[in-house]
Amino acid sequence: xxxxxxxxxxxxxxxxHVELKTKAKLWCGCSTQFGTEPNTQVCPVCLGxxxxxPLLNKKAVEFALTTxxxxxxxxxxxxxxxxxxxxxxxxxxxxxxxxFYQPIGREGWLEVEFADGPRRVRIKEIHLEEEAxxxxxxxxxxxxxASSLLDYNRSGIPLLxxxxxxxxxxxxxxxxxxxxxxxxxxxxxxxxxKMEEGSFRCDANLSVRRPGEKLGKRVELKNLNSFRAIEAxxxxxxxxxxxxxxxxxxxxxxxVRTWDEExxxxxxxxxxxxxxxxxxxxxxxxxxxxIAGEWVETLRTNLPELPLEKxxxxxxxxxxxxxxxxxxxxxxxxANFFEATLQKYQGSAQTVANWxxxxxxxxxxxxxxxxxxxxxxxxxxxxxxxxxxxxVISSKIAKAVLEEMFRTGxxxxxxxxxxxxxxxxxxxxxxxxxxxxxxxxxxxxxDYLGGKQKAFAFFAGDVMRKxxxxxxxxLLNEILQAELERHRSVGNSGYQSxxx
Amino acid sequence: MNVGALRKALDRREISxxxxxxxYLDRIAQLDPQxxxxxxxxxxxxxxxxxxxxxxxxxxxxxxxxxxxxxxxKDNICTEGIxxxxxxxxxxxxxxxxxxxxxxxxxxxxxxxxxxxxxDEFAMGSTTKESFYGLTRNPWDRQRVAGGSxxxxxxxxxxxxxxxxxxxxxxxxxxxxxxxxxxxxxxPTYGRVSRYGLVPYAPSFDQIGPxxxxxxxxxxxxxxxxxxxxxxxxxxxxxxEAEGDLSGSIRGLRVGLPREFFGAGLDGRIKERVLAVAKVxxxxxxxxxxxxxxxxxxxxxxxxxxxYAEASSSxxxxxxVRYGIREGAEQGIVGMMTATRQSLGLEVKRRILLGTYxxxxxxxxxxxxxxxxxxxxxxQDFAAAYSRCDLLLTPTTAAPAFRIEGEAEDEPVxxxxxxxTVAANLTGNPALSFPCGWINHLPVGAQxxxxxxxxxxxLRVAAVYTENAPGEAVPERTARDxxxxxxx
Numbered sequence: 010x011x012x013x014x015x016x017x018x019x020x021x022x023x024x025x026h027v028e029l030k031t032k033a034k035l036w037c038g039c040s041t042q043f044g045t046e047p048n049t050q051v052c053p054v055c056l057g058x059x060x061x062x063p064l065l066n067k068k069a070v071e072f073a074l075t076t077x078x079x080x081x082x083x084x085x086x087x088x089x090x091x092x093x094x095x096x097x098x099x100x101x102x103x104x105x106x107x108x109f110y111q112p113i114g115r116e117g118w119l120e121v122e123f124a125d126g127p128r129r130v131r132i133k134e135i136h137l138e139e140e141a142x143x144x145x146x147x148x149x150x151x152x153x154x155a156s157s158l159l160d161y162n163r164s165g166i167p168l169l170x171x172x173x174x175x176x177x178x179x180x181x182x183x184x185x186x187x188x189x190x191x192x193x194x195x196x197x198x199x200x201x202x203k204m205e206e207g208s209f210r211c212d213a214n215l216s217v218r219r220p221g222e223k224l225g226k227r228v229e230l231k232n233l234n235s236f237r238a239i240e241a242x243x244x245x246x247x248x249x250x251x252x253x254x255x256x257x258x259x260x261x262x263x264x265v266r267t268w269d270e271e272x273x274x275x276x277x278x279x280x281x282x283x284x285x286x287x288x289x290x291x292x293x294x295x296x297x298x299x300i301a302g303e304w305v306e307t308l309r310t311n312l313p314e315l316p317l318e319k320x321x322x323x324x325x326x327x328x329x330x331x332x333x334x335x336x337x338x339x340x341x342x343x344a345n346f347f348e349a350t351l352q353k354y355q356g357s358a359q360t361v362a363n364w365x366x367x368x369x370x371x372x373x374x375x376x377x378x379x380x381x382x383x384x385x386x387x388x389x390x391x392x393x394x395x396x397x398x399x400x401v402i403s404s405k406i407a408k409a410v411l412e413e414m415f416r417t418g419x420x421x422x423x424x425x426x427x428x429x430x431x432x433x434x435x436x437x438x439x440x441x442x443x444x445x446x447x448x449x450x451x452x453x454x455x456d457y458l459g460g461k462q463k464a465f466a467f468f469a470g471d472v473m474r475k476x477x478x479x480x481x482x483x484l485l486n487e488i489l490q491a492e493l494e495r496h497r498s499v500g501n502s503g504y505q506s507x508x509x
Numbered sequence: 510m511n512v513g514a515l516r517k518a519l520d521r522r523e524i525s526x527x528x529x530x531x532x533y534l535d536r537i538a539q540l541d542p543q544x545x546x547x548x549x550x551x552x553x554x555x556x557x558x559x560x561x562x563x564x565x566x567x568x569x570x571x572x573x574x575x576x577x578x579x580x581x582x583k584d585n586i587c588t589e590g591i592x593x594x595x596x597x598x599x600x601x602x603x604x605x606x607x608x609x610x611x612x613x614x615x616x617x618x619x620x621x622x623x624x625x626x627x628x629d630e631f632a633m634g635s636t637t638k639e640s641f642y643g644l645t646r647n648p649w650d651r652q653r654v655a656g657g658s659x660x661x662x663x664x665x666x667x668x669x670x671x672x673x674x675x676x677x678x679x680x681x682x683x684x685x686x687x688x689x690x691x692x693x694x695x696x697p698t699y700g701r702v703s704r705y706g707l708v709p710y711a712p713s714f715d716q717i718g719p720x721x722x723x724x725x726x727x728x729x730x731x732x733x734x735x736x737x738x739x740x741x742x743x744x745x746x747x748x749x750e751a752e753g754d755l756s757g758s759i760r761g762l763r764v765g766l767p768r769e770f771f772g773a774g775l776d777g778r779i780k781e782r783v784l785a786v787a788k789v790x791x792x793x794x795x796x797x798x799x800x801x802x803x804x805x806x807x808x809x810x811x812x813x814x815x816x817y818a819e820a821s822s823s824x825x826x827x828x829x830v831r832y833g834i835r836e837g838a839e840q841g842i843v844g845m846m847t848a849t850r851q852s853l854g855l856e857v858k859r860r861i862l863l864g865t866y867x868x869x870x871x872x873x874x875x876x877x878x879x880x881x882x883x884x885x886x887x888x889q890d891f892a893a894a895y896s897r898c899d900l901l902l903t904p905t906t907a908a909p910a911f912r913i914e915g916e917a918e919d920e921p922v923x924x925x926x927x928x929x930t931v932a933a934n935l936t937g938n939p940a941l942s943f944p945c946g947w948i949n950h951l952p953v954g955a956q957x958x959x960x961x962x963x964x965x966x967x968l969r970v971a972a973v974y975t976e977n978a979p980g981e982a983v984p985e986r987t988a989r990d991x992x993x994x995x996x997x
Contacts, residue, residue: 053607057826059595059708060587060609062741092822094868096846103825157842159830288868290877293713293819295742 017217017254019247020224021183022175025190026168027200028140028208029072034165035139036063036106043206047160055165057101062294069167072199073113073137074300075308076169079193079315080132082114087299090137090292095285099142099159107138107170109289120317121189123182127317130186131174140166169200175214175224180243184236187211192316192339204235215243216260217250225250226260230275232267242268246275319344327351327358336366342380343370349387356398364394368408372415384418393421405478406430433480436488439472442480443492446471457493465489512578512672512726519566519577526566526577530559530621533579537624537670543651545643546664548584549592550624555579558621565619575733576619581671583662584625585632586717587706588612591622595708596630596640598852600833609706610741611675611717611734618733623671626661630854632677632710633820634658635685635926636913639856644913647689649950653910656686656926662720663690673730674720679710680812681905681930683718684942688905688954691944693727694720695968696930698961699937700745702731703738711819712743714812714934724755724943724972731964747962755965755972760794762970765898769805770929776908782946782953782982783904789977790902790970798898804883804890805932811883812931814867814876821864824857884935891936895960900967903929905942905954933958941967943975946982 034041037054053061070088077084091109117132142161149155171190177183191209194202202209216227228246233239246266253259263281291297314322316338323334337344343365350361369390373380393414397407402425413424425431433439446468447454457464468489472480510518518524534552541547562577582588585595587605589612594600608616615622629639637645637660645660647653648668655664659676663686666674676683678696687694695718702717709715719730738744766787771780791797829835829849837848853861867876894901907925933940938961945955955974957967975983 053605056831058587058605058607058832059593059600059603059826060605060607060704060706062705062743064740064742094822094825096825096828096843098828098830098842101826101831103828104822286870288822288865288870288873290818290822290868290873293711294709 016219017251018220019178019180019251020175020216020218020227021177021180021243022214022227023171023173023177023183023187024212024214025171025173025187026210026212027076027171027194027202029069029167029169030198030200030208031066031068031072031167033066033068035066035069035137035167036165037061039165041166043201043208045162047158047162050162051164055101056161057103057164063106063292065295066167069137070113070300071304071308072167072197073135073169074305075197075312076171076194076199077114077117077135078305078309078312079197080114080117080119080135080171082117082132082135084305085111085113085115085300087111087297088113088137089297090295091289092292093138093287093289095287097141097144098157099144099161099164101142101161101164105139105141106292106295108136109287110291112136119186119190119193121182121186122317122320123185130176133172133174135169135171138168138170140164140168175216175227180240180247183213183243184240187236187239189316195339196313196316196341198341210234211239213239213243215246215250217247217254219254225254226263228260228263228275229265229281230268231265231278232270234270238268238270241273242275245273249275313341323358323362327362329359329362333359333362333366337362340380346380346383346387346390350391350394353388353391354394356394360394360398361391364390364411368411369415372412376415378415383415385414385420389414389420396421396425400432400434400481401425402430402432403478403480403482406432430477430479433476434484436484439480439484439488440492442472442476443468443485443489446475447492447496454493454496458497465493468493510672511723512574512721512729515578515672516574520572522566526559526562526621527556529577530555530579530623533623533671536668537665540648540668540670543646544648544655544664544668544670545640545645546626546655546661546668546670547581547624548594548596548627548640548642548661551591554591555621555623558616562619562621571619573618573733574729575615577621578673579621579623579671580615580730581623581626581662581665581674582612583628583632583659583674583676585628585677585708585710586612586675587708588622588625591625593625593708594642595632596628596642597854597857598641598834599827599849601641603833605706607706609717610703610738612706614734614736620673620733623665626659626665626674628661628682629658630857631708631820631824632658632679632682632715633857633860635681637661637686638913639854641854646913647910647951649691649952650910652912652914653951654689654913656689656906656910658682658686659694659720660686660690663687663692663694666690666692666720666722672721673726675717675730675734676720677707677710677715677717678930678934679714679716680816680934681927683720684905684930684940684954684956685926687720687942688944688952688956689910691952691954692720692722693724693944693971694718694942695727695731695964696933696940697731697735697964698745698939699934700741700743701735701747701939701962701964703734703736703741703744705738705740709819709823711816712823713819714816716934724968724975728755728965728968731968735964745962755969757969758794759790759970759973762790762795762900763798763898764790764795764970765798765800765894765901767800767802767805767894767901767903769802770901770903774907774925774928775904776948778948779904779907779909779953782948783902783955785982786945786955786974786978787902789974793973793977795970800894800897802890802894802932804887807883808887808931808935809928811880811887812927812935813863814880815884815935817860817864818867818877818880819864821861821868824853824861827853887932887935888937891932891938892960900957900959900963900970903956903958905929905956909948909951909953929956937961939964939967941971943971944983945974945978 092104094104112134115134118129142164145158216225218225265278266275319338323329636654637657645655662674662676665671667690683694721727828846940958942954
């Protein structure tokens with residue numbers, strides 16, 4: 010059934026779990042590396058063995074504080090932890106160490122550019138906690154019977170939970186917010202923020218209401234494992250709830266639903282616990298400690314330019330297109346390379362952006378390289394673009410030179426010199442080349458004179474082929490045109506007689 | 510023989526570490542079937558450690574005060590590859606993959622780990638009756654309790670089955686059995702001995718400490734285990750004196766006698782013995798003063814509330830998934846966890862249930878937070894007392910060891926055994942129990958408490974008392990031997 014969008018408001022709030030990319034886990038020295046053999050990065054502490062004690066990794070606190078600063082949070086003056094109790098096999102101690110009574114940051118916001126303009130989305134709180142292990146349920150385990158396997162490599166990896174206020178008004182806004190948040194985290198270098206590796210996860214709460222009414226009953230959506238899934242799941246749930254409301258059947262209770270990627274629907278999981286009693290109490294084994302003001306100030310001073318500021322600067326200062334500004338600012342290493350190139354380059358910023366986002370990105374993808382470990386410097390890159398601008402080489406040759414730089418790290422001028430790739434700009438040489446092809450292809454001349462533009466392209470292509478692309482294209486066009494037109498004015502007889 | 514004499518005998522090669530270990534193993538074999546102080550005695554490993562100690566002594570390389578000296582370890586302290594049961598059926602097959610820091614330190618010093626001693630299950634109790642492996646008996650009267658929860662360690666030392674032992678103290682679990690069994694027991698300042706590898710009961714109270722037959726022996730073991738440990742987040746950075754002794758004047762020290770520790774419920778004979786200690790100290794130049802600690806009125810309820818709350822949390826990890834016994838595996842995850850936890854004893858279950866209730870949302874503010882306020886008040890109350898005096902002298906227990914059957918079946922009597930000891934755990938301050946006489950054939954313990962970091966001072970004062978005490982008051986200088994009681 011058709012439901013007017015105007016009659017309902019959608020309210021979405023997000024809970025984002027971000028794995029912080031510290032080298033060691035939150036309470037022990039075990040590695041946090043992803044994708045290793047199960048249960049190879051464990052010790053008495055992260056296995057929850059009796060007698061193991063948690064030793065706080067200060068780097069994780071630093072990452073949490075940095076994120077809090079970037080999200081404009083009011084930071085706690087003390088770092089404290091609490092225990093949250095529940096039983097699950099992948100939770101080795103029977104409780105999770107988290108920050109319940111005093112989250113490390115609260116009352117923040119993140120400015121996001123939505124379709125209808127920029128807006129601040131309020132962040133209710135951010136808090137530091139530990140990851141649980143992972144459970145794999147097998148329908149048929151080692152003995153052929155259904156079984157569950159546990160991997161504790163993830164157990165104890167620092168996790169930052171970021172909770173937004175219910176202020177997002179559509180699935181698209183939810184996605185845009187999350188993309189901005191991911192970009193911020195990447196820019197701060199506090200997390201890999203990879204949804205596919207589970208280092209960036211999101212649960213979404215969605216409810217609908219008529220404008221002006223109080224918040225409706227909400228549904229918590231789980232299993233949203235990609236940006237696409239988040240948007241699709243929310244779109245489905247939004248439609249489902251609107252239809253229920255339109256039928257006069259608002260949700261009877263709050264529930265948890267899971268997104269079924271294959272079927273494209275949300276499926277009922279359970280009623281939201283009335284009020285699960287997690288029996289929170291202050292963690293007795295980790296003494297609270299004061300967060301020094303100087304520490305916070307140092308972190309504040311070292312905050313990088315955030316993606317939104319950078320995007321705005323790229324648009325306003327460098328006049329980049331909105332898309333390119335967005336793409337470049339999202340990738341910190343590329344953005345740095347972009348700015349380093351601009352330092353040495355006199356041409357337009359858009360040219361640099363085009364080359365980085367186009368040819369360079371293509372090469373890096375093909376060779377699985379990163380901009381941080383290129384064989385050549387931003388200065389070399391600027392020199393290449395400069396040579397192209399000065400018409401020493403054509404854009405086509407420039408691409409070949411870049412490939413060579415990419416492979417060997419040789420300076421562009423050296424490559425061009427060694428290969429003899431300088432552009433041919435001597436009109437006499439070009440004229441000779443043009444004449445050769447014109448004389449050899451009288452039929453095509455007739456075609457051209459008969460008005461077929463394709464014939465012109467044929468001659469131009471032929472010259473380019475024979476010169477290996479080195480002829481300056483503008484000069485070639487000019488000279489070729491003049492030559493062909495000369496045939497028109499000379500008259501057709503000579504050639505016709507030749508043909509007969 | 511005390512540890513100092515054993516040291517000399519070892520260094521002069523009058524006896525080898527293997528011979529010494531064998532002596533204690535034989536003594537255990539002889540006495541322990543009746544006393545049940547030990548849960549595990551890994552004879553082969555003990556002799557291996559002793560042989561290694563002999564090699565160290567032979568080459569004179571890296572010989573410490575403890576090289577070749579046997580030490581019994583309470584069975585809630587993790588020992589790599591040696592079963593650590595916590596006196597629970599649930600951990601009947603738990604072989605830790607690592608050593609507790611104290612164990613690692615003792616091994617490094619060349620001490621010989623003699624075995625794992627009995628306790629109340631997960632250290633929850635004050636009798637050592639609540640053990641899956643059988644109750645420990647008081648060597649001075651086998652119809653009486655050893656006290657607890659470090660009853661196994663106390664009995665091992667008292668009956669001469671080990672010269673030294675480690676206990677753990679959450680509410681008095683070292684001092685009370687020490688008093689009941691006539692030995693010395695120190696609950697160190699919270700943080701001076703690493704808790705890494707101590708199976709937690711109530712981690713903000715738990716502290717490992719030494720038990721021995723004399724102040725000097727206790728001091729040696731304390732020096733062997735104390736010190737900053739980066740693996741324990743609550744470890745104190747304070748260093749430990751590597752040298753030094755317990756001599757020196759105690760003249761001018763102000764010793765407080767807090768009224769609340771000498772009131773109703775205290776056995777008059779114990780009061781008499783402790784006041785006799787005060788007299789000896791006064792003669793040695795100490796200044797005695799009476800004072801009051803009003804916060805003591807709430808000490809026991811606050812202790813139970815907080816300790817049980819923490820206990821319910823500490824115990825949450827025993828789910829049968831990773832270690833220990835597993836039961837009901839065919840009943841799914843919840844069924845398995847439920848069935849596995851059924852194997853815990855009644856006292857442990859009682860504390861888990863109460864603690865769970867204290868932490869529940871309905872009760873948290875009324876119970877847990879109020880108790881925390883009492884704890885804060887007690888710290889202030891005791892700090893104020895320590896601004897007027899240097900240390901406090903009290904009885905360790907209100908009565909001597911009670912009968913195994915009957916007497917202490919009900920809560921109030923059990924609670925009385927803890928009323929003088931919990932304050933040190935609530936405040937984190939050190940407390941020492943040392944023998945100060947007898948009631949008929951049963952030992953009596955006196956307790957010294959001081960502000961944080963005064964562990965050595967307490968030992969020094971008790972040592973001065975012992976030197977100057979009438980011979981009859983000190984077990985190590987009496988002709989009495991627990992063997993007499995046992996062989997009767």
